[in-house]
Amino acid sequence: MTARLGVAIVGAGVIGRAHARVAVAHPGLRLVSIVSRTLDSARSLARYVHVELEGDAPAVADSLDAVLVDSAIDVVVITTPSGSHVEIAEAAVDAGKHVVIEKPIDVSLHRARRMVALAERAAASGIVVTVISQNRFAPAVVAVKHAIESGRFGRVTSATATVAWWRSQEYYDSGDWRGTWAYDGGGALMNQGVHTVDLLLHLLGRPVEVFGYASALVHERIEVEDVAASVIRFESGAVATLLATTDAFPENSTRLQVHGSAGSAFLQNGLLEYFHADDAHPAGMPRGYGRLGNQAAREVPEHDLPGAPAVTDFFNGHLRQYEDLIEAIDSGREPRVTAAQATEALALVRAVYLSQTLGRPVAFADVLAGRHDHVEPVVGSDADEARVAGTA
The missing domain is CATH 3.40.50.720 (NAD(P)-binding Rossmann-like Domain)
Structure with missing residues (x-):
C-alpha cells in the first residue's frame, strides 16, 4: 500500500x-x-x-x-x-x-x-x-497450527483446554450487568474462556457434538456459571475436553494441549511449553516415552517460550492481526x-450451555443453524428443575 x-x-x-x-x-x-x-x-x-x-x-x-x-x-x-x-x-x-x-x-x-x-x-x-482473535496470531499458536496442517503431528486425536482463573465476588458485584445472560451472555466459559474456545476450533476444526455441564458453585447473585466442563467431538474424529472456571483461587493458568499420532504440543498462557514432532526426533532416542526431546526452542523465538517476560496487554496480538487486515484489503x-469463524466460537459456548440445560448432548450444526434459539440457557440445579417443569 x-x-x-x-x-x-x-x-x-x-x-x-x-x-x-x-x-x-x-x-x-x-x-x-x-x-x-x-x-x-x-x-x-x-x-x-x-x-x-x-x-x-x-x-x-x-x-x-x-x-x-x-x-x-x-x-x-x-x-x-x-x-x-x-x-x-x-x-x-x-x-x-x-x-x-x-x-x-x-x-x-x-x-x-x-x-x-x-x-x-x-x-x-x-x-x-x-x-x-489476536491469540491466533501468536507465534506459538502459528507454529502448532502449521505442524497440524503440514501433517507433522500425524493424525490429531485429542486435545485438552483449561482456563483456570479466579474472579472475586466483588468482581461480579461491581456492575449490575456482570453475571447476567442479557449482558454477559454467559460466565466463565463465555467471558474468560472464549479466547481458548476460539483456539480449540482454530486447531481442531469444526465440532460435531457437544456434551457439557455448567454450574455456579462459589459466586452468589449471578445467573451464569462460574465453572463449565464439556466433551467435544470433532468432524475429524478427534475429541477434546474443555474446562473454564473463575473458581480457581488464587488463579492458575490457561493451557491447551494438542495430541497426535506423530507429535504433540502444549501451550501455556500463549507460550509454547512443549513441542515434539516425530520428523525431528533425534536419531537413537526412544519413541513414545513421556516428554523426551522438547523441540519448542526450534519452533518459536525465545520470547515465546516459558520464562519469557509476561505480556500484560493485547498490543502485540492486535498489531499482528492488523497486519493481516491491511494485507487482506491490499x-x-x-x-x-472471519465473522463466520467468530460465530462458530460463540456457537460452541452456547452448545455447552444448551447441553447443560437440556441434559443431553447437542449437535453443533443444530446450534449453529439456530434450531435451539428458543431455549433459554439455565445452569446448575436450576436446569434440573427446568427440565422437570418442561420449560427446557
Missing part, C-alpha cells in the same frame, strides 16, 4: 486504547477519529493518543454520522458493548468502510448470523470485515479471522 488507511475507533474504553496504540504505531495506519456516546471519554482517549503516544490528535465525536461521511476514514473499529456491534457494522459497510470488530462478535447467535451475512455482502463489494483476499 502507498497510502495509510484512515481509522476511526467507535468506543473509547480500555480495549479502545489497545486499538489506538496499533493505529498510532503502525506505519500503514492513521488514527483519524474517536467516537463515543460520552464525549469526555472520547476526549480522554484523544489526549492519551496525543500526549502519551505522541500521535496526531484525532478528532472526537459523539455520533457515528460524521465518521460515515468522512472520506479520510477507511476502517471503522468497533469496541462498544457486544450487543451493539451489528448495527454499527451495518452502517459502516453501507458507507463503504472496512470493519474491525472487537471480540466477541456478539452475545447473541441471532445477531452474529446477521454479521456473517453482512460480511459476505461486504466481501462482494471488496469490503473487509474481521473480528479480533490483496482483496479474505481475512484470516
Whole structure:
C-alpha cells in the first residue's frame, strides 16, 4: 500500500486504547477519529493518543454520522458493548468502510448470523470485515497450527483446554450487568474462556457434538456459571475436553494441549511449553516415552517460550492481526479471522450451555443453524428443575 488507511475507533474504553496504540504505531495506519456516546471519554482517549503516544490528535465525536461521511476514514473499529456491534457494522459497510470488530462478535447467535451475512455482502463489494482473535496470531499458536496442517503431528486425536482463573465476588458485584445472560451472555466459559474456545476450533476444526455441564458453585447473585466442563467431538474424529472456571483461587493458568499420532504440543498462557514432532526426533532416542526431546526452542523465538517476560496487554496480538487486515484489503483476499469463524466460537459456548440445560448432548450444526434459539440457557440445579417443569 502507498497510502495509510484512515481509522476511526467507535468506543473509547480500555480495549479502545489497545486499538489506538496499533493505529498510532503502525506505519500503514492513521488514527483519524474517536467516537463515543460520552464525549469526555472520547476526549480522554484523544489526549492519551496525543500526549502519551505522541500521535496526531484525532478528532472526537459523539455520533457515528460524521465518521460515515468522512472520506479520510477507511476502517471503522468497533469496541462498544457486544450487543451493539451489528448495527454499527451495518452502517459502516453501507458507507463503504472496512470493519474491525472487537471480540466477541456478539452475545447473541441471532445477531452474529446477521454479521456473517453482512460480511459476505461486504466481501462482494471488496469490503473487509474481521473480528479480533489476536491469540491466533501468536507465534506459538502459528507454529502448532502449521505442524497440524503440514501433517507433522500425524493424525490429531485429542486435545485438552483449561482456563483456570479466579474472579472475586466483588468482581461480579461491581456492575449490575456482570453475571447476567442479557449482558454477559454467559460466565466463565463465555467471558474468560472464549479466547481458548476460539483456539480449540482454530486447531481442531469444526465440532460435531457437544456434551457439557455448567454450574455456579462459589459466586452468589449471578445467573451464569462460574465453572463449565464439556466433551467435544470433532468432524475429524478427534475429541477434546474443555474446562473454564473463575473458581480457581488464587488463579492458575490457561493451557491447551494438542495430541497426535506423530507429535504433540502444549501451550501455556500463549507460550509454547512443549513441542515434539516425530520428523525431528533425534536419531537413537526412544519413541513414545513421556516428554523426551522438547523441540519448542526450534519452533518459536525465545520470547515465546516459558520464562519469557509476561505480556500484560493485547498490543502485540492486535498489531499482528492488523497486519493481516491491511494485507487482506491490499490483496482483496479474505481475512484470516472471519465473522463466520467468530460465530462458530460463540456457537460452541452456547452448545455447552444448551447441553447443560437440556441434559443431553447437542449437535453443533443444530446450534449453529439456530434450531435451539428458543431455549433459554439455565445452569446448575436450576436446569434440573427446568427440565422437570418442561420449560427446557
